[in-house]
Amino acid sequence: MANPLLEAPTNSSPATAIDLSQKASTFINSQSSWLSAIPYPLSLFINTESQEKWQTYENLFLACLRTGDDNTAYACLESLTNRFGKGNDRILGLQGLYKESTAKNDSELAEVLKEYEEILKNDPTIFSIRKRRAAVLRSMGRTSDAVTALTNLLDQSPTDAEAWSELADLYLMLGSYEQAIFCLEEVVLVMPNSWNMQARTGEVLYLSSEKLEGADQLRLLSESMRRYCRSLELCDDYLRGYYGLKLTTDRLLELLSTGKKSQQSSSDPVKGDLAPPSIDAVKKLNELATSKLTEIVRRSKSGEKGWDGYSEAEIIAARELLDRGTQKIER
Known part of the structure; x- marks a missing residue:
């Protein structure tokens, strides 16, 4: 069974996120209490480094933000900052996310946006901040600016599946189905075995078909x-x-079942379009x-047992x- 502490809480159910946030304080205390009891210089020989440890800290940070436990989230963020440094690209993104989550109004959110733009003036290659900037623009209702920000990002990083997926959502909000489908196809090219993105592409294709005849x-x-x-x-x-x-x-x-030949024979080998499926195949x-x-x-x-993972x-x-x-x- 997968360890929930190592799974991203953004993909988990609300109940799982609450459970994780409740475990955060216990986990933080367990990481610091026993190590502080070991006298110097013996503490130098104790190596607590592991990818799982810091992944757990990040996941607990995200879960606490999601459930509104800002104090514990800040404690997780401090531990991550002390380990990796304030200048680390990922830490900068997490710090920005914390400020966004604790912003009480649009003016405070605008201040966060200004901080992002100041950081990018000094170093435009910090993609974590560029993504956070696009997210803030979207949350402020500046959808067109968010589209421009992500488009510019993808010009420099065309294999960023997360950015393509976010851009697809923005185009879908604007009703631009063709552009949304194009973005999702780019995601599938980067992640061909991602079953949820295959299904997401199917959803947008279905929505787009409702506008046609x-x-x-x-x-x-x-x-x-x-x-x-x-x-x-x-x-x-x-x-x-x-x-x-x-x-x-x-x-x-x-x-x-309408039996229109013009529909059933519609295909274009030059464009790569496949012929419509047979009625028997669709029935099966x-x-x-x-x-x-x-x-x-x-x-x-x-x-x-084994069938309880679906949401209500x-x-x-x-x-x-x-x-x-x-x-x-x-x-």
């Missing part, structure tokens, strides 16, 4: 379905993947998605999607 809509829906299939190849029992597969195949069955995938979603909901609700919101959404399909059949 005819052959273009069918093409995007087909690609969305393939992205969800790929995410499930990479991660078994991925609820979000099966949810998206169920959603896209439901819609594809509606379109393919739809049945698979329905079956797996039903199993996940049933086994998760019963509290079966995901289970409710899956149940509603299944009920929606049942109502259509009854009608």
